[in-house]
Amino acid sequence: MSVGPKKMEFSRGELFDFHGVAMVEQFTKNWEKVQDFQARPDDILIATYPKAGTTWVSLILDLLHFGQTAPERQTSIPIHLRVPFLESTLLSKDGGLNVGTDVAENLTTSPRLIKTHCPVQFVPKSFWEQNCKIVYMARNAKDSMVSFFHFERMTMTQPDPGDWNSYFHRFMEGKIVVFGSWYDHVNNWWKKTQTYSELHYMFYEDMIEDTGREIDKLCSFLGLTPSAKEKKQIMYGVQFDNMKKNDMTNYSTVITMDLNISPFMRKGKVGDWKNHFTVAQNEEFVEDYKKKMKDHTLQFRTEI
Ligand code: PPS
Secondary structure, X not given: OOOOOOOOOOOOOOOEEEOOEEEOHHHOOOHHHHHOOOOOOOOEEEEEOOOOXXXXXXXXXXXXXXXXXXXXXXXXXXXXXXXXXXXXXXEOOOOOEEEHHHHHHOOOOOOOEEEEOOOXXXXXXXXXXXXXXXXXXXXXXXXXXXXXHHHXXXXXXXXXXOOHHHHHHHHHHOOOOOOOOHHHHHHHHHHHOOOOOOEEEEEHHHHHHOHXXXXXXXXXXXXXXXXXXXXXXXXXXXXXXXXXXXXOOOOOOOOOEOOOOOOOOOOOOOOHHHHOOOHHHHHHHHHHHHHHOOOOOOOOOOOO
């Protein structure tokens, strides 16, 4: 069965070193405009290392802010246009370029919800100057690695991930995966919580464990008080199976992804790494992880 619009031929991006972080041109082509982006004080930035559940948080924030006042958004505008990906330049269906900064600047909503995968040092300075609220979602390294591997297989503009074993080593190395090292990303954003109070650091595993509890925490950070009815609607809309069925959130409208290879909404679980890691790989990973993750205040769960 074929899914989504007719696919075109794409050339897979080539990785290169960009200020010490591996990148592909899709995310650096518009760099000047990204760095000069003028944030507004009520903008909310959703920051993640790829595959941490960005789309999940994006939908939750969109529903919290606009679910009642503009419900038609939910069925008419794909999530990546409601919550633009700031540094991305992506081909659109008509062959034009979908530029993250342009989409963000053209948003008519308030607040504007904006997505980034930038390591903390790449975030445009206006977000800090405007004291914007930032939601950072982190996911354990093993499941992030597995999810990213499948994502790269099906995203025709990303580098080919190669076979699982070589990808596994590249991910640990951190130098030859897009957006660089998972370890640096989660650690440096974690450090930022010590100096920037408008940063809410949350975990994918906590969301899986108790979505309602995590939405409550998010609301208290954002100063929102949804009614019980509203919260119930949100909880329903953001369930994995519902987001998977929903063409506005399952990325079936994005032509660079071949969902026949692997769906964007793939498994949505904690612990899928167990279906990919060999015993030897797991031992190697754990040893390496201990060396890299020295800050014991930052703890991830790889099963719940
Ligand atoms: S991206 O491309 O970086 O923006 O991807 P991102 O949205 O961060 O992450 C995609 C993974 O998140 C899972 N996901 C969910 N899990 C549980 N519940 C819900 N509602 C949900 N929505 C998205 C999605 O399935 C991807 O993880 P994997 O492990 O590949 O399934």
